[in-house]
Amino acid sequence: xxxxxxxxxxxxxxxxxxxxxxxxxxxxxxxxxxxxxxxxxxxxxxxxxxxxxxxxxxxxxxxxxxxxxxxxxxxxxxxxxxxxxxxxxxxxxxxxxxxxxxxxxxxxxxxxxxxxxxxxxxxxxxxxxxxxxxxxxxxxxxxxxxxxxxxxxxxxxxxxxxxxxxxxxxxxxxxxxxxxxxxxxxxxxxxxxxxxxxxxxxxxxxxxxxxxxxxxxxxxxxxxxxxxxxxxxxxxxxxxxxxxxxxxxxxxxxxxxxxxxxxxxxxxxxxx
Amino acid sequence: xxxxxxxxxxxxxxxxxxxxxxxxxxxxxxxxxxxxxxxxxxxxxxxxxxxxxxxxxxxxxxxxxxxxxxxxxxxxxxxxxxxxxxxxxxxxxxxxxxxxxxxxxxxxxxxxxxxxxxxxxxxxxxxxxxxxxxxxxxxxxxxxxxxxxxxxxxxxxxxxxxxxxxxxxxxxxxxxxxxxxxxxxxxxxxxxxxxxxxxxxxxxxxxxxxxxxxxxxxxxxxxxxxxxxxxxxxxxxxxxxxxxxxxxxxxxxxxxxxxxxxxxxxxxxxxxxxxxxxxxxxxxxxxxxxxxxxxxxxxxxxxxxxxxxxxxxxxxxxxxxxxxxxxxxxxx
Numbered sequence: 001x002x003x004x005x006x007x008x009x010x011x012x013x014x015x016x017x018x019x020x021x022x023x024x025x026x027x028x029x030x031x032x033x034x035x036x037x038x039x040x041x042x043x044x045x046x047x048x049x050x051x052x053x054x055x056x057x058x059x060x061x062x063x064x065x066x067x068x069x070x071x072x073x074x075x076x077x078x079x080x081x082x083x084x085x086x087x088x089x090x091x092x093x094x095x096x097x098x099x100x101x102x103x104x105x106x107x108x109x110x111x112x113x114x115x116x117x118x119x120x121x122x123x124x125x126x127x128x129x130x131x132x133x134x135x136x137x138x139x140x141x142x143x144x145x146x147x148x149x150x151x152x153x154x155x156x157x158x159x160x161x162x163x164x165x166x167x168x169x170x171x172x173x174x175x176x177x178x179x180x181x182x183x184x185x186x187x188x189x190x191x192x193x194x195x196x197x198x199x200x201x202x203x204x205x206x207x208x209x210x211x212x213x214x215x216x217x218x219x220x221x222x223x224x225x226x227x228x229x230x231x232x233x234x235x236x237x238x239x240x241x242x243x244x245x246x247x248x249x250x251x252x253x254x255x256x257x258x259x260x261x262x263x264x265x266x267x268x269x270x271x272x
Numbered sequence: 273x274x275x276x277x278x279x280x281x282x283x284x285x286x287x288x289x290x291x292x293x294x295x296x297x298x299x300x301x302x303x304x305x306x307x308x309x310x311x312x313x314x315x316x317x318x319x320x321x322x323x324x325x326x327x328x329x330x331x332x333x334x335x336x337x338x339x340x341x342x343x344x345x346x347x348x349x350x351x352x353x354x355x356x357x358x359x360x361x362x363x364x365x366x367x368x369x370x371x372x373x374x375x376x377x378x379x380x381x382x383x384x385x386x387x388x389x390x391x392x393x394x395x396x397x398x399x400x401x402x403x404x405x406x407x408x409x410x411x412x413x414x415x416x417x418x419x420x421x422x423x424x425x426x427x428x429x430x431x432x433x434x435x436x437x438x439x440x441x442x443x444x445x446x447x448x449x450x451x452x453x454x455x456x457x458x459x460x461x462x463x464x465x466x467x468x469x470x471x472x473x474x475x476x477x478x479x480x481x482x483x484x485x486x487x488x489x490x491x492x493x494x495x496x497x498x499x500x501x502x503x504x505x506x507x508x509x510x511x512x513x514x515x516x517x518x519x520x521x522x523x524x525x526x527x528x529x530x531x532x533x534x535x536x537x538x539x540x541x542x543x544x545x546x547x548x549x550x551x552x553x554x555x556x557x558x559x560x561x562x563x564x565x566x567x568x569x570x571x572x573x574x575x576x577x578x579x580x581x582x583x584x585x586x587x588x589x590x591x592x593x594x595x596x597x598x599x600x601x602x603x604x
Contacts, residue, residue, distance in 0.1 A: 059290045060283070067289050171297035178300050201343055204311030205334060212308050216301075 033232040033254075036158070040228060043159040054160050061164020065126045066171050073121055077176035078183060080117065081109050085180075085187045102188050102202045109180045111206075111215060111270070116263050118172045119222035122165065123255050127230040130161055131251040134234025135244045143235070158231045165227030166220060173219045211270070218266045222259060229255045313346075318363040321345070321402065323378055323390070325410035328358035330380065330388030337362050337378070339392040344368035347390070360410060362390070373399035379411045515592050522589055526582060533578045540571050 043049045085105045092101035137143050137157075146153050181203070189195035233251030237243050283289075309315070325331070328350055336343040345364035353359045364372065373394050382388040390410065436443050457463050461474035468474045509515045 059286055062290045062293060063283060063286055067293055070293070167294065167297070170301070171293050174297050174300040174304070178304065200307075200311045201336070203307065204313060205336075207304075207308035208312060208334075209308075212305060 029233075029236060029250075029254075032236050033229055036232040036235065037224065037228045039154055040159050040162045040231075041224075043155055044163055049155045049159065054155060057156065057160035058163050058167075061161050062167050062171075065122060065164055066168035069121070069125060070172070070175070073118075073172060074175060074179065076121075077114060077117065078179055081114070081176070081180040081183050082187065084109060084113065085184050089187055102184060102199070103206055105184050105187075106181070106203070106206045109184070110177045111211065112263070112267070114176045114180055115169075115173045115215065115219050115222060116259065118169055118176060118219075119226055119259050120256075122169055122172070122223075123226045123252070123259065126165065126168070127226045127255055128248055128252060130165075130227060131230030131234050131248045132244065134158075134231050135237040135247040138235060138237045139239050139241055139244060141239070158235075161231060162224065162227040166223030169223035169226060170216075170219050173215075173222075177215075214266060214270060218262060221262045225255060225258045225262065229258060313363070313365065317366045318345070319366055319369055319402075319404040320348070321362045321364055321372070322405065322407040323360040323362060323410040324353065324407060325358045325360060325380065325412055327412055328360065329412075330382050331358070331360055331390070332387070335387065335390060337364070337390045337392055339368075339371045339394070344371060344392065369402060371397075372402040373397065374402055374406065375399055376402065376408065377411060378408060518592065519589060522585055526585055529578055529582055529585075533575065533582075536571060536575050536578060540568075540575075543567055543571065 088105040088108065089098070089101040092098050092104060143153050143157075146157075185195075185199050189199065230248075230251045233247055233254065237247040331347060331350060333347050333350060335347040337345040337347070345362050345368065347360055348363045349361040351359045351361070371394060372392060373396065375396075376392055376394045379391050379393070380388055381391055435441060438444065456469070456471075459471060461468070461471055461478070464474045464477060468477060507514065511517075
């Protein structure tokens, strides 16, 4: 009887220890991510951190993250926007509330879907690449080697990636949002310019100062998340080659989680 | 395990491309911000209009105010006044203020679905323009809280309409009859056919009228004949050689005869007087009585003769005169 009790207690304490360790590890991971975010932001806001080399890396990042996918992503966003606008407009017409079609489609697309889709697109394409690259650099001790050679890895390698990611997300969001506005106008009013005052009035109703600030803050948060989380995750990779895929996997899941959290927070802020 | 140094592939016009993307982004972002501010009416001079309402249900900040279906302003602020009424501050762009006058009416309209809207009505655009900061009442109209009651009434109404429009409904039958009747009216006999019910009956009526017309023609002929006869009768009766003339002559004759009778009666009176005188001396007279009695008998015969003549004359007149009366003169 007593042995049974002991074994139960042992199992329980073991369980608790395991959970506690996992929770601490998780906490440490997030702590690492936040620390890296703070370091990157501080570095990015320090003018002395920028030199020609940094600028070159930033430009390359923007080129790889935004320019290369600009055309296909814009086409995809246009198609998605057009289909969604058509759905909203025809549904609104069916329930007799055409007046709200434009406002509804703008709220859905420009305020929510397009920033999120942009962030997800960049996450799938660039964040996974960054995470893999940093994890491999860490596994191969390249980061330590560079540090020993006197290179500030944060300033030369990671901070430019963060800036490039943020700028890319903002640029893609801006381009697709404006495209969605144009498409919405065409879908609702057709190929003519006389309804512009009407359109402007609805836009005025949708985009007040708080909403505009909200979109840019949200896009900024998305841009930071898609670069900071993979870099931090890569830096936290144990120095074992088989940990590289696991690092990327964790990084991606965390990134997705953070993106959704930002989205839900922005929704709650706007509508609750 | 040495990692080969990663050499970025040579990118053509890297700076130009990134610069283009960045400037495009900044341009679009600033454009969006300015467009948003413009859409919010930040660059548009406005004037304020205060609306007072007993109830602000359905009114919200940012709600448009429309005039003839066009938005001309929006609700900027809402507040409760000292007397518990709702003060709604509306901003109206200066260029749209011309549609509003000092006596414009503002109504709050609520639908079952969708947001309420404030509508402005201006009856006469020649009135004084609305001044900045004017205060006008907002008419909220009927309270839609008793929608259930209205719904019930509408339901009853609809039921009635359904009952009325059923195939066997009285109104439908009446309309059917009206249709039949107008159909007949459109036929050969027109309204008469509609009233009589069938063409056959209408034809009979027409026939009767025709007969009546013929009859009237006949009656006209008869009345003409009667006129002629009357003229003739007039001539015969009142003419110089007519019945009246004869009658006058006959009456003169009768008068003469009556004079004769009167003479005879005078004679009888005389005889009776002499008989009275004679009776006083019966003895004397007895001898004369016989003589007198003979005279009396003779007189009687004379009177009877006269009367007979008169009677005959009257009979003659009666034969000619249509208004006969039983006239007979009898001797006592």
